Amino acid sequence: MRQKNFGALLLVLFLVAALALTGCQQAGEPAGEADEVAGEAREADVVVIGGGGAGLAAAVSAAENGAEVILLEKMTMLGGNTIRSGGYYNAVDPERQEPLGIEDSIDHHYQQTIEGGDNEGDPALVRILVENALDALHWLEDYGMEFTDKVVAIQGAMWERSHVPAESGGYGYIQTLEKAARDLGVEILLETKAEKLLTDEEGRVVGVKATGADGEELEFRARNGVVLASGGFGANVEMRVKYDPRLTESFPTTNHPGATGDGILMAQELEAGVTGMEHIQLLPxxxxxxxxxxxxxxxxxxxxxxxxxxxxxxxxxxxxxxxxxxxxxxxxxxxxxxxxxxxxxxxxxxxxxxxxxxxxxxxxxxxxxxxxxxxxxxxxxxxxxxxxxxxxxxxxxxxxxxxxxxxxxxxxxxxxxxxxxxxxIHHTMGGLTINTETQVLKTDGTVIPGLYAAGEVTGGIHGTNRLGGNALADIIVFGRIAGRNAAQGL
Ligand SMILES: Cc1cc2nc3c(=O)[nH]c(=O)nc-3n(C[C@H](O)[C@H](O)[C@H](O)COP(=O)(O)OP(=O)(O)OC[C@H]3O[C@@H](n4cnc5c(N)ncnc54)[C@H](O)[C@@H]3O)c2cc1C
Missing domain, CATH: 3.90.700.10 (Succinate dehydrogenase/fumarate reductase flavoprotein, catalytic domain)
Incomplete structure (x- = not known):
């Protein structure tokens, strides 16, 4: 009798699951045949592409906001350019700067960022960066990241507001955020390369087509949003030469080999706009x-x-x-x-x-x-x-x-x-055009629903020239915003 009931229960569960799956597929059916993939589709509230600082910050922030999150990283390890960075983080921080006799203000940081980028940075995005940099640093500290009391001026920072992590380079950012992400239940998949963004009939981004470690096709459905945090294109010779013909293969780069602009190219297939692509920074x-x-x-x-x-x-x-x-x-x-x-x-x-x-x-x-x-x-x-x-x-x-x-x-x-x-070759200032909510904009200025971007994949913040130390602040500040908004399906 018990066995019979158990069998009936299994059948009911199977039917419910099958119905639910069919319903889901219909609701978020990707457009066109090209979007069909072999294998089972996985689903989460938010799918994050890229496991550097921006992606991990977005994943943590989305999870903080109640989202179930899957993060895809194409390399064998997390970190991207973030982990190989010098770790210097710009923020106006009276608590640390005043004892060192350093005079500074949010307006000074704003002015130097805008002028340092020849007034080509979007003033609204720069405001968000400078006003939230310290809060984002405290957020990292709350998750256990340690910064020393030193505040220095690294090359190109133009002022003494560069914070120095206790761990060398960018290691502390990744270690801290990976732990926070895992503690909050974020699923992290390495060697999983996002290939294509999937959309529904209305053009909303509803998922990602990817390739796994053994070349298998994978599909990830995002109920609320997809965050592009795949970094810049400093290591993509073809792409950088397209925008700055001087930067041929013979030019060295500080970047990791995965900095190939994938997110920009994927979003451009959906008519995403780009900003400032010709501004490619050389580390002096x-x-x-x-x-x-x-x-x-x-x-x-x-x-x-x-x-x-x-x-x-x-x-x-x-x-x-x-x-x-x-x-x-x-x-x-x-x-x-x-x-x-x-x-x-x-x-x-x-x-x-x-x-x-x-x-x-x-x-x-x-x-x-x-x-x-x-x-x-x-x-x-x-x-x-x-x-x-x-x-x-x-x-x-x-x-x-x-x-x-x-x-x-x-x-x-x-x-x-x-x-x-x-x-x-060091940093690509150009990238996807976003609004202050980190929503990716089309070339015509309208929002691509369901698609958010943060970090070096975006453009419009640093203008023609990024201040040294501003990128790490950028990826944490905007990564947090992107994660929160994607969780809420803004
Ligand atoms: C050597 C070096 C030193 C630096 N030092 C500093 C510094 O001291 N201070 C400062 O402010 N800035 C510094 N920068 C700049 C800063 O580190 C970067 O701009 C920033 O870390 C970029 O973060 P991100 O998360 O946007 O990209 P990344 O950290 O590069 O992460 C992007 C991730 O996305 C993954 N990815 C890419 N494509 C795909 C795909 N198709 N599918 C799945 N995953 C994908 C990549 O493998 C990578 O792991 C430095 C940069 C370098 C290279």
Missing amino acids: LADPKSGSSQHKVVTEIQSTIMVNREGKRFVNEDNRRDVLSAAIMEQTDGICFVINDAREAPEYNNYGEKVEDLVEQGYVYKADTLEELAEIAGIDAEALVQTVKEFNEAVAKQSDSFGRKVWGNTIEVGPFYATPRCPS
Whole structure:
């Protein structure tokens, strides 16, 4: 009797499930034959594409707002460019800045972001960025991420508002957000590459077609929304050359190989608009051998100078990244040397690399005197000594002929260090056009319902030139908004 009832119950459950599935498929039927896939469709409230900082922030935020979330990451690990970043995060933070004597304000951050991008950033998006950067940093802290009390100016940041995580580089962001996501029940699928956005008859984005690790076709249905957080296109040669013909294959990049602009291309199939695609940032101070942002002594600019092989300064070191890169490319061999003294040399740099190892491996030159340093690095010794003398005098006056505004220590305590650097493709400022709710807009300015985007996949925030340290604030601030809105199916 019991067995009979159990069998009947199973049948009823099967029929209910079959009906529910059929109903779902009808409600969110993807348009056209091309959207049909082999295999079973999975379903969640929100599907997030990309497991870097923006995607994880969106996933956590969506889950906080009650959504069931699936996150798709095409690589074998989470992290994207976020995990290989320097970790510097810009926010106006009186609690940390005031004890260090740093004057700052939200309006100052806003002004520098807008002007640093030649007034091409969308003022409304920039306002959201600067006004929410600190709250987003506190949100990360609430999930356990630790920041030091240091607030510095990294290259291209233009001001001392770059926060320094306790963990080296971008590791802390990913570790913190992955844990938060898993704790909140987010399902994370690695080696799962989103290929196509699925829409219903009304054009609402209702899912994603993807490829699994073994090449199998997969389908993910999103009841409330899809968040594109697939990063930029710095590693897609064809795409970057299309928008900036100078940036051919021979140009090095700091980016991870998965930064191929997939999200932009997928959304463009739905007539999404793009903004500022031609604005591709070069990191001025990358390693000439590998193009990487690693293998250096110091990232902060306060107490360093940049000199050319002739031993001369040639630019204001606290300038914008595009200005710095252009100036370096004009120097002999297209490189410069960052000079610092012993007081600015940590045992480990911000990527956790031991500086002494870098000296041994030939990435960094080190010597007890400036003359010796110049000799081993191939810099004009007499000129370098004179340049450092003049710089030290300028530190005392807090003024120099280059118009520098960010000052720290003099360069006078040996041993001294010289790190050769050159520009490398770093950040794609352009991307999908979004509104202040992170909804992706079509070329005609209308919203693509059900589709949200955050992070480097978007355009319109940083204008022609991103301030160093603004991207990590961007991905957390807008990732949170995208996750919340996708959860609510705005
Ligand atoms: C070396 C380096 C140092 C940096 N340092 C700093 C810094 O100190 N401060 C700062 O503010 N900014 C820094 N930046 C910039 C900043 O790190 C990035 O702009 C930011 O991390 C981008 O975050 P994101 O989440 O948008 O993209 P990402 O972190 O790149 O994540 C995107 C993810 O999406 C995945 N993906 C792509 N396509 C698909 C697909 N089709 N299906 C599924 N998954 C997909 C990618 O594999 C990747 O994991 C640095 C960048 C680099 C490269």
